[in-house]
Amino acid sequence: MSDFNVIGKNVEKKDGIPKVTGKALFARDISFEGMLYAKILRSKVAHAILKNIDTSKAEKLPGVVCVLTSKDIPGKNRVGIIIKDEPVLVEDKIRRFGDALAVVAAETEEIAEEALDLIEVDYQELPVITTIDEALKEGSLKIHGDTNILENKSLIKGDVDEAFKKCDVIVEKTYKTNYFAHMFIEPEAGVAKYENGILTIWASTQNPHFDRGEVARMLGLSQSKVRVVQAVTGGGFGGKLDISTQCFVGLVTYHIKRPVKLVYTREESMEVSSKRHPHVMKYKTGADKNGKILAMEAEFLQDSGAYASYGPAVVTRGMVHATGPYEIPNIRIKTTMVYTNNPMAGAFRGFGVPQVSIAHEQQMDLLAEKLNMSPYDIRIKNALRVGSYTSTMQKLEGSVGIVETLEKAKEKAEEVIFNNNKDLECIKKRGVGIGCMWYGIGNTGLPNPASAFLEVHKDCSVTVLAGCADIGQGSNTVMCQIVSETLGLDYEDVNIVSADTGSTPDGGATSASRQTYISGNACKKAAEMAKETLLKIAEELLNVDKSEIILKNKKAYSNKDENNSITIQKILNNCAAKGIMVLGCGYFNPDTTSLDAETMQGIPFATYAFATHFIEVEVNTYTGEIKVLKIVAAHDVGKAINRRMVEGQIEGGCLMGMGLGILEDLKVENAKMKTLNFSNYLIYTAKDTPEIYPIIVESEEKTGPFGAKGVGEPALIPVAPAILNAVYNATGVRFTEVPLTLEKVVEKLNY
Amino acid sequence: MSDFNVIGKNVEKKDGIPKVTGKALFARDISFEGMLYAKILRSKVAHAILKNIDTSKAEKLPGVVCVLTSKDIPGKNRVGIIIKDEPVLVEDKIRRFGDALAVVAAETEEIAEEALDLIEVDYQELPVITTIDEALKEGSLKIHGDTNILENKSLIKGDVDEAFKKCDVIVEKTYKTNYFAHMFIEPEAGVAKYENGILTIWASTQNPHFDRGEVARMLGLSQSKVRVVQAVTGGGFGGKLDISTQCFVGLVTYHIKRPVKLVYTREESMEVSSKRHPHVMKYKTGADKNGKILAMEAEFLQDSGAYASYGPAVVTRGMVHATGPYEIPNIRIKTTMVYTNNPMAGAFRGFGVPQVSIAHEQQMDLLAEKLNMSPYDIRIKNALRVGSYTSTMQKLEGSVGIVETLEKAKEKAEEVIFNNNKDLECIKKRGVGIGCMWYGIGNTGLPNPASAFLEVHKDCSVTVLAGCADIGQGSNTVMCQIVSETLGLDYEDVNIVSADTGSTPDGGATSASRQTYISGNACKKAAEMAKETLLKIAEELLNVDKSEIILKNKKAYSNKDENNSITIQKILNNCAAKGIMVLGCGYFNPDTTSLDAETMQGIPFATYAFATHFIEVEVNTYTGEIKVLKIVAAHDVGKAINRRMVEGQIEGGCLMGMGLGILEDLKVENAKMKTLNFSNYLIYTAKDTPEIYPIIVESEEKTGPFGAKGVGEPALIPVAPAILNAVYNATGVRFTEVPLTLEKVVEKLNY
Structure with a gap:
């Protein structure tokens, strides 16, 4: 395992x-001659019958080329990842603020904007x-159909x-989480163009094949007539899995046959993109x-807002x-997710x-306290191990690194x-908390293939x-490492x-931390098909069975005699002389159950990733400010294909997790989002980065590409619970309840 | 064979x-922001030492961005299809008029042009x-190395x-052919752009992978870092197999990292693109x-001009x-092809x-005349048949339709x-001639793969x-028909x-009438791999062995019970539910010998196409004008994947063949081409089209996709010989000697 050439190396992204030279073209950077600009008229009420x-x-305004409404949709006027609602x-019915009512396309963005006001x-x-x-x-009142239960x-x-009945200690508590926004740095954008019978859409997306x-469904076209190209995408974090600009620009170009661009404003993006389920x-x-x-035992209540989006998947995964x-032999969880008119x-x-x-990480600390155990010991005692049965009675057979992450994180x-001398003003208090997590990689509950x-x-x-x-996470780099x-x-x-x-053949969504595992396996399979062709020739040229042959450093050699070798270039020359092409094609789908x-x-x-964070915080008991000082973050990733990128994910996850725990305060009043920009929805930035110590644990996952999960x-998940435990400490x-806003902290500490 | 849904049908191209709406983008239509324009300084002498x-x-001229010479080539400064000469x-050495000496890139085409004059x-x-x-x-003097023999x-x-010694009659004659120009309607053009570490070149080409x-070789880059996209291409006919603008725009963009466009003038194209070998x-x-x-027995002398290009392939194919x-048991042919300073x-x-x-078709008529046989009978007598041995002792096993083309053409x-009453002025004479041909499809002498x-x-x-x-011949249509x-x-x-x-994976060159056979087979193989996946599911759903299952009309059904059927949509739904992807990957290479x-x-x-043309001409013995009146053109294509496109090829081939026989008169004086434009190099146009009767003969080729060759x-080959025989008639x-220019005809008829 350690003898890799490229895997585990910090190759150039x-x-x-x-990106760092500013040459990358985001969707808003893409323009074509004769291009129109689109704007969307959106509902300013949350619930209404559209009459x-x-x-x-608006159509009469000079420069307006078209104003399209639902009547102009030739195919199905319904989209949705899981439920097309x-x-x-x-x-007919408006279900939330921001529901799209009409699309204007005009010669300039300003005219399109002006036309919106003329629509009655x-x-x-x-x-x-x-x-x-x-x-x-x-x-x-029912928002969809005859029940509000999603x-x-x-x-x-x-x-x-x-x-x-057999328990010596029982702890009970109710936890609450708010909405959170992804705050990807690039708002949604899309450009459509019609050429040679093909409608092409360049979009900021995590989900081009979806x-x-x-x-295609909306326009009544076959999928081969619609091409979606992911433009360079400035972050997504799940918020660009639902479709956004793509349908609107597609619809305009379908009718007008001219290129069109639509870029959401930050406020529009904030209002209509999905949010984290409260x-x-x-x-x-x-x-x-x-x-x-x-x-x-647990009971979850979740608000999906006006549409289902990924709600059902969130329900399952959360449960x-x-x-x-941790291995818990007896469990009962009930979840209800509902439709409301909320975002x-x-x-x-x-x-x-x-x-x-x-919730679960605070429960652990509560139990530990009652039992007079350390938070560390109770976690070690209950942690999943090889042979453990999970909440769904899945027996863990392979890669289970939670104990190792606990041990390595503690050591660090x-x-x-812990050796840090604390010399603090009396209004400041420091504490350390632990957060652990596990995370299923490779959904098997639904078909989940990717190909190459x-x-x-x-x-x-x-x-x-x-x-x-690749939405910035580096999958292009990882796929090339695996193939290489x-x-x-x-x-x-x-x-x-x-x-x-x-x-490119279907790769599924960039979601659920799946691409290294799923597309990585697909790329590996495609590469193995090509490798098989090379080995067949190498076998002849080296006069050894192909099972003995290793391909490395652009050479093929016998594992029994490294001197019995030939360059891969020579193998390729031999292929070329015989008219043999070295092609690969593969897909991977973890067995659907x-x-x-x-x-x-x-x-x-298919498998699970594990992590433990130790976080030190400093709480200003006077202002309520919570400062994260240090994060030790140990992650069992199976195998780090690219260590620097894994560390980057951990660091980014830490900042986003800190935001969830402390800072990001999304306000909704009467179904209307009030925090629509970076000016009132604050997020942590690079300057707020605490000392982060990423630790990579590699418990090889046999079904993963080179062992990767x-x-x-x-990277994000253990942060907020560790902070909450640290604040308690x-x-x-x-x-x-998160986030721990200044007001909340001051109020609770002082009463 | 007759029971096809798409094969043999005149589906929309x-x-x-x-193309007919003017929307297709040729390379010269492609532009990018900040794009430069390139011009090439070309030699005005035919043979010289460059000092x-x-x-x-030139570099000081405002607006000039760079002037590059051979010193600026980072990799290998040699190109060539067969020999890199x-x-x-x-x-160091100029070998012909038009050899490229320097590339200028400037802000406008005019400045680039002006700068050429400033280079000393x-x-x-x-x-x-x-x-x-x-x-x-x-x-x-030796043009390359130590011999002028190529x-x-x-x-x-x-x-x-x-x-x-055993022959009763022997005919001997020497035949001569001139240069001919392809006169593709679009001169060579290319645009290069550098983005994300990839150098992309859009070019008018028949040979993007070459x-x-x-x-890549010229720039010292790996092939994966260079992308060549065939822009819509306005004809090629072999003249866009050699590389042209691609290297120049590639070199400029490699150095300057700005987009650049180069469009040859008609005169430049004429001077430097390859010509038919005299x-x-x-x-x-x-x-x-x-x-x-x-x-x-035959002896061929051929002039390759200053470079080898496809010369060796022309030698082999000609021989x-x-x-x-025709089956001829005893043969001796000697060919010498030389380098000169000619085009x-x-x-x-x-x-x-x-x-x-x-030559061979006139030899047939000469023999027939001496033997007092009809040109038709001598051809029928000697025509290749199943079981015949060709000139290279290849035994013909499968598809040999020459006799059928003779019979069908005669009938038509x-x-x-022949039933045409001729009532002519006395200076006009009419005659009918026959031209037959065979043409090897699927070169096996060299590796010849294509993939999909x-x-x-x-x-x-x-x-x-x-x-x-697809350079207009319709391969995109054919490939889609085969897959469908x-x-x-x-x-x-x-x-x-x-x-x-x-x-797209390597498809090889669009040359040698190979794409329907080679890429067609590759696409068929890729489709068969996908079909196999569909059949495996259909087998389960229909409960019959997959060998029994037919896929047609978007349905799968048992060949024993057509009612035992399921839609392919349902099969795909089943695949989707299981996470099965329906992918295909294939390549085809006829066995290289x-x-x-x-x-x-x-x-x-691998196989041979056959054809017979009957052509009627009218010769004006006073002016020397030869008018082609009617062409009956019977072609054994194995299987016409698209009948209308086969007929189109035949019609186009007839006009080009008429040009070769009669009109196209390329003049070279002292190694310098004098006819550089449509004004003095005339070609036949749509208005000159005679009555053409295409006849499709389908002698199924078992190794071809659906029998196709x-x-x-x-389509071009039999035209000129049939005209020559008709003029004699x-x-x-x-x-x-061709072409039969007015002067040549008048001179010979009157002396």
Whole structure:
């Protein structure tokens, strides 16, 4: 495992230079001759019957080329990742602030903007449902169909009632989380163009193949006639999984056959993109006197807002992970997710797990305190191990590094945190907290494939075609490393074309920390097909069985005699002389299973990533300010394909997790979002970075490419719970709601 | 065979609408912000030692961005399809008029043009070699290395000397052909751009993957870092197989990192693009008294001009095909191809076969006359049949339709030509001639692969990625037909991306009428891999063995019970639910063999196309004008994938063949081409089209996709010889040189 050439190395990021030199083209940088500009008329009420839209005045404004409404949609006017419940353009019912009512396309952006004011909308307002309680109330107005319940699920393992009877200690608490916004630095943008019978859309997206399907369906076109190209994407974090500008620019160009661009304003992006689901989580956890957890019970209430988006996936993932990375024999969890007229919630780095981790990690500390154990010991005692059964009775067979992350994090914390002399003003208090997490990699509950093609050129260079969208996380780099290692060719000579539905096969969404594992495996399979061709020739030339042959450093050699070698260039020359092409094609899909409908028992994920954070905070008890001083972050990623990028993910995740724990305060009043920009929705920036000590733990996952799992979301998850535990450690006050805003902290510390 | 859905149908050409509506983007239509314009300084002498190039004055001209010479080439300064003997920019020796000496890149095309005049070139002229004789003369100056002989080959079958002794009749004659120009309607053009570490070149080309290799080699880059995209290409006919603008724009952008465009003027294109090789062909053919040909001997002298280009391939093909489509047991052919300082000759629709057909078809008529047989009967008697041995002792096993083309063409000619009452002025004479041809499809003498990837999308549509360049001949349409038929899906839903080295695997050159056969087979194989996936699911769903299952009309059904069926959409839904992706990847290479070095015996081609043309001409004996009145053109194409496109190829080939026979008169004086534009190099246009009766003969080729062979070049080949025979039939005067210009005809008829 250690003898890799490229895997685990800090090779140059494929998109590094274009980005730091400003050459990378984001969707808003793409322009074409004769291009129009689009703007969207959006609802200024949260719930209403749409009676009429009169576009005639707007159409007459000089420079306006068209004003399109739902009537202009030739195909299906419904989009949605899991449930197709969201209209592209409202035809009958407005369900939230910001619902799209009409698209204007004009010669300039200013004219398009001006035209919006000339559109007359006739609607009849309905009562607005802003809370889960109201949504569930008998006789409440229904937002979709005949119930406001989007999901209602139970997870049942063992006999929780019996088990609680045997517990020596039980802790119960209710935790709450708010909305959070992704605040990707680039608002949604898309450009469409029609050429040679193909509608091409360049968009800021995490999900180009899904987008293609949605646009094709909306326009009644076949998927091969719609091409979605992921433009360089300035972050997504789950917020660019739902479709946004793509349908609007597609619709305009479909009708007008001219290129068109649509760039959301920050406020528009904020209002209509999905948010992290607010959760109410009622927890009850019991252990015996030795600290062994015997039972847990939980009830989750979640607000999906006006549309389903990824809601059902958040429900499932949150429930499966509700235990934290601990083996608990008896579990009962009930979740209800509802529709309201609130902002739409959806995918956001972690899919519900950051929420439940805030609960389960505080439960651990509460139990430890009652048992007079250390937070560390209770975690070690209950941590999942090889052979453990998870919440869904999945037996863990392979890569289970939670104990190792605990041990390594503690060791590092002892070095960099605990030996720290504290000489503080009396109003400042410091404390240390632990946060652990596990995170399923490779969804198996739904089909989850990705694919790749590749060609080895005659000069030892390679072109890879993979659907996988690199949104900055570095998947292009990882895929090239995997291909390079598999073929024994130079990383610099491997080029990837990614996330262009016109030329790359489906890679699925860049979500759920799946691409290294899923697309990585697909690229590896494609490379192995090409490798097989090379080995067949090498076998003849080296006169040894191909099972003995190693491809490395652009050479093929026998593993029994390294001197019996030949350059891969010579193998390729031999192929070329025989007219043999060195091609690869592969896809990977972890075996699709389905969970038991009643109990959710089964295998929801192919494997799991694990992590432990030790975080030191300083609380200013006077101002309420919480400062994160140090984070030790140990992550079991299976295998780090690129160590620097894994560390980068951990560092980024830490800042986003700090925002979730402390700073990011999204305000919704009467279903209307009030914090629509960086001026009132604050996020941590590079200047706020504490000392972060990333630790990479590599518990090899046999089904992963070179042993890799994933790290994108795990990096964020343990941060907020560790902060909450650290604040308690510092102040003796336990907070059950995030974020820990100044007001909240001051109020609670002083009363 | 008759039961196809898409094969053999006149489906809409994929590039039809964009072309007729003017939307198609040729390379000169492509522009980028900040784009420079390049111009090439070219030699105004034919042979010289280059001593110095002083670019300093040119560089100082405002608006000039760079002036590059051979010193600025970081990699190898040599290009060439078969032999790398041509400098991108001359570093030491000028070998022809038009050799490239320097590239200027400037802010405007005008400035670039102006700068050319400011470059000072110091050279020492050398004697100019303008004839084959001079080139071969002992002690002659050598253009490359130590000999002016580029190729010197013999083809020997049987014992020709003994065989001639047994002949009752022998005919001997020497035939000559001139240079001919392709006159593709779009001159060479290329645009380069550097982005994200990738140098992309859009070019008018028949050979994008070759171009990529040449540019990469010249710049010392790996092939994966250079992307060549075939822009919509306005014809090629072999003239865009050699590299042209690609290296120049690549070199500028490599250094300057700004986009650059280079469009050749018509005169520049004419001067530097390859021309048809002038041939001198000395023929001797003998037959017994029954008309059975027993022996032929031939000696060919060919002028390659200053560089090799496709010369060696023209030598081989010409020799193999020198017999015409007849079985001749004893053969001796000797060919010498030389370098001169004349314009470079190279690939041109037919690769030497149009030249030899002018000889062998007149030899047939001469023999017939001596034997008092009809031209038709002698052809039927000697025509190749299944089981015949070709000139290289290749036994013909499968598809040999020459007799059928003779029969069908005669039948049609009797209907439309021979029953024609002729009531002419006395100065006008009419006659009918026959031209036959055979043409090897699928070179096996060299590796000859092409490849394709494809993905079947979830909605029954398909994207095909194939390297194959469509230069107007319709390969994109053909590939989509083949994929559509193989998968039983709708042609309209199959989209192809072609000839983009950044996203399509190598398809080889669009030359030698190979793409339907070679890339067609590659696409079929890729489709069959995807089909296999569909069949595996269909097998389960229909509960029959997959060998029984037919995919057609978007359905899968049992060949034993058509009612036991399921839609392909349902199969795809089933795949999607299981995470199964329907991908295809395939390449095809006809078994590479090599001919015997001494005798050229062996298997040079996978299969052969055949054709017979009956042509009626009217000769104005006073003005010398030859008017082609009617052409009956029967072509054995194996299987017409698209009948209308095959007919289009035949019609286009007839006009180009008429040009070769009669009109196109390229003048070279002292190694300098004098006819540089449409004003003095005339070609036939649509208005000159005679009555053409295309007849499609389908002698199924088992190794071809759905039985197909090829038709691109065959369409041209029989035209000139049939005209020459028809002129003899009309006037009693035999011409042995083409073209039959007015002067030549008047002179010969009147003396």
